[in-house]
Amino acid sequence: MKAAVITFPGSNCDRDLRVAFERAGAEVVKLWHKDEALPDGTDLVAVPGGFSYGDYLRCGAIAAQSPVAHAIRAHAARGGYVLGICNGFQVLTELGLLPGALMRNAGLTFLCRPAKLEVATADSIFTAGYATGQTLSVPVAHHDGNYQIDPDGLRRLQDEDRVAFTYAPAINGSVSDIAGVLSGNRRVLGMMPHPERAVDPDHGGTDGQAMFASLAGALIGA
Numbered sequence: 350m351k352a353a354v355i356t357f358p359g360s361n362c363d364r365d366l367r368v369a370f371e372r373a374g375a376e377v378v379k380l381w382h383k384d385e386a387l388p389d390g391t392d393l394v395a396v397p398g399g400f401s402y403g404d405y406l407r408c409g410a411i412a413a414q415s416p417v418a419h420a421i422r423a424h425a426a427r428g429g430y431v432l433g434i435c436n437g438f439q440v441l442t443e444l445g446l447l448p449g450a451l452m453r454n455a456g457l458t459f460l461c462r463p464a465k466l467e468v469a470t471a472d473s474i475f476t477a478g479y480a481t482g483q484t485l486s487v488p489v490a491h492h493d494g495n496y497q498i499d500p501d502g503l504r505r506l507q508d509e510d511r512v513a514f515t516y517a518p519a520i521n522g523s524v525s526d527i528a529g530v531l532s533g534n535r536r537v538l539g540m541m542p543h544p545e546r547a548v549d550p551d552h553g554g555t556d557g558q559a560m561f562a563s564l565a566g567a568l569i570g571a
């Protein structure tokens with residue numbers, strides 16, 4: 350399995366994401382925001398957390414106009430896998446690969462702490478290593494994690510079983526406590542919590558590990 354991890358100016362979780370994939374047995378290639386094409390054989394594009402382009406305009410808005418953005422869109426259009434974590438989730442909504450938007454946290458403060466999550470569906474390559482309803486502890490670190498979507502869009506996400514994770518209890522004002530969502534073909538996942546910060550006992554927990562193990566396991570040889 351080959352994962353391409355993208356770095357924008359201001360990304361700060363690209364190394365952690367690379368290590369999480371490598372420990373799970375994936376081959377990782379690094380991409381810079383100015384790269385216009387993915388390496389041949391890329392199975393999954395990973396968009397890391399951080400403050401791409403300083404979070405100017407809106408979190409993720411400038412990254413969605415960067416040279417590498419076209420390559421991400423083309424990969425998704427081909428049915429490729431895409432994982433966006435935190436700022437990466439914001440970038441994927443700005444790219445139009447996932448519905449909804451990430452607004453300022455309801456409490457107007459930056460939240461940096463472990464969060465309790467519930468796995469809302471195990472029916473995806475990203476969440477297959479968990480059980481639906483399982484509770485996880487995964488760190489969050491964001492000021493714009495308040496997921497919002499119009500009522501029709503919310504109904505569609507729920508009807509199509511595309512809510513991947515919810516906060517339990519609520520932390521940032523997200524509609525229906527949504528922490529992560531899947532695309533219609535279930536091959537794109539965006540989530541605000543950081544599973545790559547929970548893959549080693551020294552992180553204080555390993556609840557993120559199953560996501561990388563599931564991805565690497567399913568895509569090895571792919």
Ligand SMILES: NC(=O)CC[C@H](N)C(=O)O
Pocket residue numbers: 397398399400401404408434435436437490491492493494
């Ligand atoms: N850790 C992150 O990716 C943070 C995302 C974004 N900069 C925010 O604060 O909401």
